[in-house]
Amino acid sequence: MIDYLDPIPPVRKFIDDLLPERVFGNTFPSTVALPAVLVRNMGGTDYTRLQLLVRANDDITAMQTLIRAMNLLERYGSNIKGLRVLWIERETAPISATDEDTNKPEAWCYMRVETLQD
Structure with missing residues (x-):
């Protein structure tokens, strides 16, 4: 039987170690210094x-920070400790938006992650 491994903690730590911005898993804290990055699971079957x-406080910073995080994962994702990554790629182009609760600019994308699990 193959045990499921939550990818959020190793991916969050990997990005947090490489970016100056704070990186969180699953949800932002209620009070968070911006800019900040969030990594959360959005499903997938067999991946x-x-x-x-x-x-962020402005849309340009949100987009630039997202693109840096996205590029780091695509280039160096196989180096994530605690996760045996076969492949990481963008599923969507970066999208600019506004958070409805805070009215702050944000940018997001989906990443496809294929891993081996023990």
Whole structure:
């Protein structure tokens, strides 16, 4: 039997170690210094779909931070400790939006992650 491994903690730590912005898993804290990055699981069958979401005080910073995080995962995802990554790629282009609760600019994309699990 193959045990499921939650990809959020290793992916969150990997990005957090490489970016100056704070990186969170699953939800932003109620009070968060911006810009900040969020990594959450958005499903997938036989692979994992992650959403990278960046919230910032302006739309340009949100988009630039998202693109840096996205590029780091695509280029160096096989180096994530605690996760045996076969492949990471963008499923969507980066999308600019506004968070409805905070009215802050954000940018997000989906990443497809294929892993081996023990």
